[in-house]
Amino acid sequence: MKACIVCGKGFSPKNRKGVYCSAACRQRDYRVKRAAEYAEYKRWKAGGVVGEEDTAVDRFKARGGAVSGGGVGKSREEIMAEIRAIRAEKIPPERDTPLGRRVWKYEQDKRVAELEALLNS
Ligand SMILES: [Zn+2]
Numbered sequence: 001m002k003a004c005i006v007c008g009k010g011f012s013p014k015n016r017k018g019v020y021c022s023a024a025c026r027q028r029d030y031r032v033k034r035a036a037e038y039a040e041y042k043r044w045k046a047g048g049v050v051g052e053e054d055t056a057v058d059r060f061k062a063r064g065g066a067v068s069g070g071g072v073g074k075s076r077e078e079i080m081a082e083i084r085a086i087r088a089e090k091i092p093p094e095r096d097t098p099l100g101r102r103v104w105k106y107e108q109d110k111r112v113a114e115l116e117a118l119l120n121s
Pocket residue numbers: 004005006007008009020021022025
């Protein structure tokens with residue numbers, strides 16, 4: 001038995017990675033996360049703190065959100081801070097599997113490479 005990460009109800013997951021008791025809870029969690037990311041993204045657009053929010057923007061973009069002007073006109077220090085932030089990110093528990101870790105590492109490397117390209121431009 002495992003506790004659903006959304007409603008806390010006990011359930012028997014179909015596979016080891018299962019964290020939701022039902023499709024409804026998975027859907028709910030996805031919507032909440034998406035709304036939270038969008039809120040962070042709006043804060044970032046409005047000139048909020050750079051760092052965490054940039055990561056949120058990347059996640060937002062990765063899920064198909066449209067972003068214009070992101071990454072343009074960032075200072076060297078901001079880019080360096082962003083690279084450090086990406087390196088410091090911890091893998092979410094639901095992705096912490098042998099394959100998940102490989103994909104996670106690949107995504108991190110790709111984001112860092114993109115930022116490094118900005119540094120060298
Ligand atoms: Zn649930």
